[in-house]
Amino acid sequence: MDVAPLSPEDVDAVVTRIARRLRDDARRNHLVAPALDRATTTDALRAAASSVWVARRGGVVVGHLYGAVLGDGADRAAWVGPDGSSCDDSETLASLYAVAGREWINAGATRHVAWALDGAAHHAPWLELGFARSSVRASRxxxxxxxxxxxxxxxxxxxxxxxxxxxxxxxxxxxxxxxxxxxxxxxxxxxxxxxxxxxxxxxxxxxxxxxxxxxxxxxxxxxxxxxxxxxxxxxxxxxxxxxxxxxxxxxxxxxxxxxxxxxxxxxxxxxxxxxxxxxxxxxxxxxxxxxxxxxxxxxxxxxxxxx
Ligand SMILES: CC(C)(COP(=O)(O)OP(=O)(O)OC[C@H]1O[C@@H](n2cnc3c(N)ncnc32)[C@H](O)[C@@H]1OP(=O)(O)O)[C@@H](O)C(=O)NCCC(=O)NCCS
Missing domain, CATH: 3.40.630.30 (Gcn5-related N-acetyltransferase (GNAT))
Known part of the structure; x- marks a missing residue:
């Protein structure tokens, strides 16, 4: 597995992965909106390219991870939104987190937060990395x-x-x-x-x-x-x-x-x-x-x- 910052030729593949992930989330949970503006997402990824980590296996993109580092002091944290990760398997997430997490720590963020779709299967890859459930977002x-x-x-x-x-x-x-x-x-x-x-x-x-x-x-x-x-x-x-x-x-x-x-x-x-x-x-x-x-x-x- 090769992990590297997002390069211009990977942007389309990553946007497609994010769109697919949101579509899958929305299919599984009717309170989740599938909408993704491709142009805005492309611009946002390009702007953050050096902090967006991409995993490739055999030259093919198999995952990405991006955490926004926000806040000061004890509140400083890296936030991975519902569109911040797309990994084919736990191994890919672990490889990406090993690199991205180090960058977050270097930026002063020792608290790492990720939003995952409700359901044990969606949490498992994060739990394997030492994450725990903290709060629930819910709709009606x-x-x-x-x-x-x-x-x-x-x-x-x-x-x-x-x-x-x-x-x-x-x-x-x-x-x-x-x-x-x-x-x-x-x-x-x-x-x-x-x-x-x-x-x-x-x-x-x-x-x-x-x-x-x-x-x-x-x-x-x-x-x-x-x-x-x-x-x-x-x-x-x-x-x-x-x-x-x-x-x-x-x-x-x-x-x-x-x-x-x-x-x-x-x-x-x-x-x-x-x-x-x-x-x-x-x-x-x-x-x-x-x-x-x-x-x-x-x-x-x-x-x-x-x-
Ligand atoms: C959670 C909280 C807002 C509920 O407020 P509440 O006024 O006690 O809620 P209700 O009385 O409408 O309902 C509470 C329970 O009492 C039951 N109940 C309602 N009317 C009742 C009555 N007349 N007699 C006995 N029980 C009653 C309800 O069925 C409900 O049961 P449930 O918890 O199994 O759903 C309250 O416990 C609270 O303020 N907690 C601390 C702050 C907090 O945690 N807020 C939520 C942050 S996310």
Missing amino acids: RLTGQRARPLPVGYRWRHGGIDHLDAAVMLGREIDRVQALGPSFLLDAGEESLRTNLADTLDDPETIHHLVEYGGDVVAQAIIFPLDPRRGSFDDSWHLSTVAVAREHQHRGIATALVDHALADARARGGQIMETSWRVTNRDAQRFWLHYGFRPTYVRLQRRVGSD
Whole structure:
């Protein structure tokens, strides 16, 4: 096996491999969009050519791997999107990762992340390389939407940046739950939570749905239209930071809140809602699956270095 950076004569073959991979993903999972703009993909590959690694066997292209190195400090990571790899077998991925991974490490990225179609067969080549399932991206079509009511005493209200404190309080509930076993996500930063939520709520396209009880905010959901991205259909929306204050859980509040948020996205032209959860947040996973969201891509991740 020969591994080398992308050369101009390989670009067409790699674009064809990416198009085929997305088509195969979409055939296996009807919530995955097969669309690929060949011209844009060709330009993007050419622009990143020295970091796109191509494997050949007997002169024939049998795989490619590209990871975008993004972020700073501990957040710095190499991200392999659904279009970032196409390998005929595990051996090809291992050979490509051996070279690309070294480049990512040299660029300061010791966290390596890859999105693979949901399903054990699609994860196996990465798991063999020390990656583990981290979170799930899932979708639901915005048709046949139900509108289950809030329990008596609860009421809707719109939020926004003026409700940042409430948003942070409910965001902390997610961090609290995920710091417990079996998640053990111990490094959630209070400051980054506030900064991220402020950025999100400041965006004019973001809609912040709240639930109040006796004048207090007790639940939230945030929705916004998704920018186009590989594997997602146009007119997809994203649902995030859904949380219900601990003492109000198991009363049907999240169910009514998500009904309400999905109906709102639908009314604004949305066709599909996406969300995501940590695989170790088992209560959240049960809730989302029970609600009717279905996984599309799974985030596989590893941190290199001594353990
Ligand atoms: C996940 C979460 C949002 C669910 O909120 P909730 O208001 O408790 O959800 P609901 O009450 O609508 O449904 C939860 C469960 O209670 C059940 N339930 C609903 N109404 C009920 C009632 N009146 N009595 C008893 N159980 C009820 C539901 O069937 C559901 O069961 P399931 O988990 O097997 O699907 C909430 O647990 C939470 O905020 N968790 C911490 C933050 C978090 O992890 N957020 C998700 C991030 S991805």
